Amino acid sequence: MTAAVEFHNVSRHFGTVRAVDRVDLAIDEGSFFAMLGPSGSGKTTCLRLISGFEKPTTGSIRIFGEDMGDVPPNRRHVNTVFQDYALFPHMNVRDNVAYGLMVKGVERRTRHERAEELLSLVKLDGFGERKPAQLSGGQRQRVALARALVNEPRVLLLDEPLGALDLKLREAMQDELKALQRRLGITFVFVTHDQGEALSMADRVAVFNDGRIAQVGTPSDVYDRPATRFVADFVGSSNVLPPDLTRSFGGPRLWASLRPESIRFTGASDPKAKGRVTALRYLGSGTRVALETGGQEIAVLVPAGAPVPDIGEVSGLTWDPAALHLMEDA
């Protein structure tokens, strides 16, 4: 199977800044792919390299096996949902959605019918006559989505698609986008700085750091088996153990991660480690206990219903040896 999008040793420099630095990447056709990373990590530049608004300084990009070297954005079978939606303010919603067909010369009646179909796909039936200014943020985003789908792209790019929405709406849209992607069967590539969003929506996640990909994998790969310190820090809230602590926890002298939910309190006489409780945080679904051990703070997640130690108490800790995950110092 050819990959929908392939990066071969792609770099993009802005002056002396390496926004994207020697990236290799393959995005499978029909997958929901997330590019996750803090701002300035190169994820948005990668998205713009796919859409064609940026050109690689070195390296090459292929879309369905075709080299994109000299292909301008308007001739790529890729469409984008922009972060600020970028709807055309002087056109009504129907003309916004039909824009891609209009510039291709599709006659008015056909393109209006198609626009109505797409509006109904994003649950905006009957909104065709309105101007973008008369819509709410969530509705505008649906229009942007419908507009980007009108040319039946094989790859849809979404730049921080949920960034401008409030929390409730964001959660609802996560489910909807996921359902839409499954229904259309096309490749979705989305950029986000929110690890929760990336983990819950994507089939595969690429974690970006300083213009490079720190790790690519399924959400559970990235969450449970972070490849580097950076990934462990950025994705979720794992305990990152320096080499000495890993050693005292029974591992080799290497960096490691140990998830708070993998650690249990034990009354056994020879626990794997001992820690003094310094803080408690009640989360509803459980309690997060902060302990001090070997000069380092680590967290333990106690599920609801299980006994919680008191502050100042020294407790024994244990975990499944497989939970201690070793990683690179990067």
Added chain:
Amino acid sequence: MHSEARPPLALTLGAVLGLLFLHLPILLIFLYAFTTEDRSYQFPPPDLTTKWFGVAWNRADIWPPLYLSLRVAAISSGLALVLGTLCAAAMARARFFGRDTISLLVVLPIALPGIITGMSLRSAFAIADIPFSTWTIVLGHATFCVVIVYNNAVARFRRLGASMLEASADLGANSFQTFRHVILPNLGSALLAGGMLAFALSFDEVIVTTFTAGQQSTLPIWMLNELVRPRQRPVTNVVAIVVFSATFLPILAAYYLTRSGEETAGGGK
């Protein structure tokens, strides 16, 4: 409520006097277009008549300057529309070394006293051995007309935002289609306003014109000559009304067109 307290009487009086001082002379010019007395501006006019409009209509020496002024204003604002828009498009989208300097150089002619612009153009024409023609006047006027259009357009480009143009390209539009379907509809009223302002400014320009016209006379220059050697004085006032309408109405229209954007730039020249 305190905030709705009336302003002090002195302030109101000052404002009224100020407005009268600004606008009474204009009304007087209108009034003297109707006076029956044609040698001196006697007040009050002995009687009122509309015959000067007929006289002005039949005066052969008014028409060539009027045509020249209209032609110069039309060509300069047309030129300014093309050059100003292109310049604004480049400035709004590109980031390059010296961009701010170029932006300043584009806007500079409007800050430069007309007499400097006029003198430098005149000596440039003399050095290059260019004979005076309609085109030398147009060149002179274009220096400030381009600025007006540029200022209007650049403000609108800024509001348009880069992502909208990218969205258009992303959906398959080529640059011409993007210009036609996205840029122009959003730029339209700003361009119309800029063009009309430029037309109005060119139509009543005297200083730069004096240096670049040679023996030709535009309508404002004809008026200036007429005031020095009076002959049928009220005819000059009739022409003043024409100039007033040709410049005031476009400026008013430009103001209303861009009112929502608050960007009628360059109205102060």
